[in-house]
């Protein structure tokens with residue numbers, strides 16, 4: 001045990017045994033193992049070398065040999081226990097102190113349990129490997145192979161016996177110190193010992209058997225020792241393996257450390273080379289920068305020289321040019337001054353001429369005005385006469401009736417008188433004379449009435465002509481509901497005469513960025529605000545219907561964009577067409593009294609895509625192509641193959657309107673779902689004959705509902721719709737051209753440029769009367785179309801056919817947006 005501690009005290013970590021532990025180990029024979037270990041280490045120095053420095057560092061507490069095995073600790077702890085508590089050690093101690101054991105002592109020893117001897121396992125820990133074999137084994141373990149051989153003990157025993165005997169003989173009371181003796185120590189014991197002392201043979205025999213037992217124990221102990229040695233060898237092998245592994249790990253660690261050092265060295269080398277490269281680059285860059293600076297300086301110098309040179313050249317050129325242009329400018333100024341002088345002179349002369357013309361025109365206007373006033377006076381007079389005559393007619397009619405009554409009475413009297421006397425014959429003759437007078441007076445009155453009617457017609461026509469043969473009226477429809485959109489700003493400033501309309505145009509941005517809206521004023525023969533009903537509108541056109549009855553050709557148009565109210569004005573149940581026919585029926589009935597009988601025929605045609613369609617012939621009835629025929633002598637137009645309906649009752653007109661409405665081409669566009677894409681013309685022919693005067697008159701009333709006048713771009717029409725729109729726009733433009741040509745008094749009127757104007761040839765211009773309704777939508781969204789329509793209507797309004805008409809120039813105002 002000492003040898004283990006001396007060889008490697010650090011590795012064992014076991015405290016040095018006290019003297020009791022040394023004795024105990026000696027008793028168990030472990031010292032021999034220690035010796036053998038020492039020897040084998042001496043023979044094999046690699047067996048348990050001191051750990052290398054690296055490994056030492058890696059292990060806990062810096063002691064690589066420290067074994068944390070709990071069993072090893074147990075051994076150490078047990079080894080450190082005071083031997084007084086350990087029966088085996090105590091026994092061994094007793095033996096070593098006493099020397100030769102006495103028989104009693106051996107017996108006692110055999111009863112003592114051996115200490116728990118631990119072996120060393122493969123992993124280096126110490127474990128108990130010794131099998132126990134009852135108390136005998138305990139004894140052998142306690143004694144161990146290191147104790148003196150039993151052979152030598154026999155004589156000792158014998159000697160002991162002898163000495164015992166001697167002691168007994170000397171003291172008589174003394175005896176060997178045994179446990180049993182210690183326990184009993186009584187007089188009976190002493191007596192028994194004295195008896196045994198005399199029985200030597202038995203005693204010897206007993207000792208012999210004890211010796212044999214001890215020998216057996218020794219043998220068993222030797223076997224155990226062998227097993228222990230094997231275990232130790234195994235442990236040693238394991239330790240060697242472990243040591244080798246540790247060595248390998250250590251070497252690997254060393255190798256890794258070397259590699260790390262190599263990598264570190266390489267890294268340092270790389271860093272150094274990189275720094276060197278950086279330094280080189282820096283120097284190179286500095287060199288290049290210097291070079292560039294030099295080059296830049298040179299270029300700058302060159303550029304400055306070149307700029308100075310160019311500037312000098314340019315300055316010289318500029319001065320030369322300036323001199324040249326100054327000279328030219330001077331020449332031109334002189335020339336222009338001369339021209340201005342000449343122009344001023346010419347302007348003065350022209351102004352003089354114009355002033356003269358203006359004066360003559362003013363004189364003409366003055367004359368015209370006085371003519372108009374004279375005519376107005378005539379008309380007033382005639383109207384008074386007409387009133388008087390009408391009064392007279394009424395009176396005459398009453399007289400007539402009275403005369404009729406009287407006549408009947410006289411006839412009765414005649415009958416009476418004929419049957420009676422001479423007196424009766426006389427009174428009959430008187431009455432006859434009076435009757436003749438009355439009849440003569442009645443005839444005179446009738447003749448006067450007819451004459452008056454003829455005069456009225458002439459005066460009425462004159463009156464119509466004074467109003468103008470082309471009249472333009474404007475009608476603004478109301479907003480139908482809130483969903484239609486914002487209402488435009490439309491004002492009716494002239495409430496007295498209702499002839500003006502002011503439309504606030506869309507927002508306009510000036511070049512300075514200010515936004516403003518222009519108020520555009522228009523003036524027409526009559527302006528109808530949204531709250532005016534069809535009845536009032538008809539009141540204005542009824543005179544034209546009368547003209548048609550009087551034998552004139554009359555044309556009433558409705559012009560305007562889709563949805564502005566054309567159809568509503570013209571063909572709705574209380575529109576112009578039904579009202580006109582009703583008025584005609586009423587008038588015809590009245591005129592019968594004046595010997596006038598009338599026939600009335602109606603037809604309804606449509607101009608669609610420059611084709612003429614009969615609206616009174618249903619689609620399935622094989623329509624024939626319509627042809628326009630003009631009678632230049634009568635100034636009448638006939639449409640061949642067109643159905644004509646004799647209008648002898650008011651119901652027929654309504655039926656006709658319905659039929660025409662169904663046959664009319666109506667298609668949808670994005671501007672209005674129910675948009676009329678064609679012009680419809682209601683033609684009413686009126687032929688009157690006076691049986692009294694044998695007069696005959698033939699007039700035509702054309703009521704035209706034009707197609708929507710909206711621009712092509714706005715209506716967003718496509719394909720077929722686009723063609724329709726183009727044709728509509730073309731025919732409306734032709735209508736404008738015809739009216740303009742009539743206004744100019746042009747020799748050629750382009751009636752034939754469109755189907756519509758061709759059809760209405762005798763109702764436009766000449767002796768005919770034209771009324772155009774320009775229909776206006778009240779919506780802000782339709783403002784542009786509204787302005788376009790009103791401008792077109794203004795052009796028509798400024799056209800004078802037949803009679804002179806004063807025109808006013810209206811000024812536009814600007815209002816803030």
Ligand SMILES: Nc1ncnc2c1ncn2[C@@H]1O[C@H](COP(=O)(O)OP(=O)(O)OP(=O)(O)O)[C@@H](O)[C@H]1O
Pocket residue numbers: 476477478480530560561562563564565566567568569672674675676706707708775
């Ligand atoms: N003065 C009015 N009072 C009340 N409603 C009106 C008036 N004018 C037009 N309307 C209504 O406005 C709508 C459009 O009118 P209308 O169909 O007559 O327009 P339009 O110009 O003839 O259109 P299009 O010719 O394209 O068919 C209709 O519903 C009509 O009843």
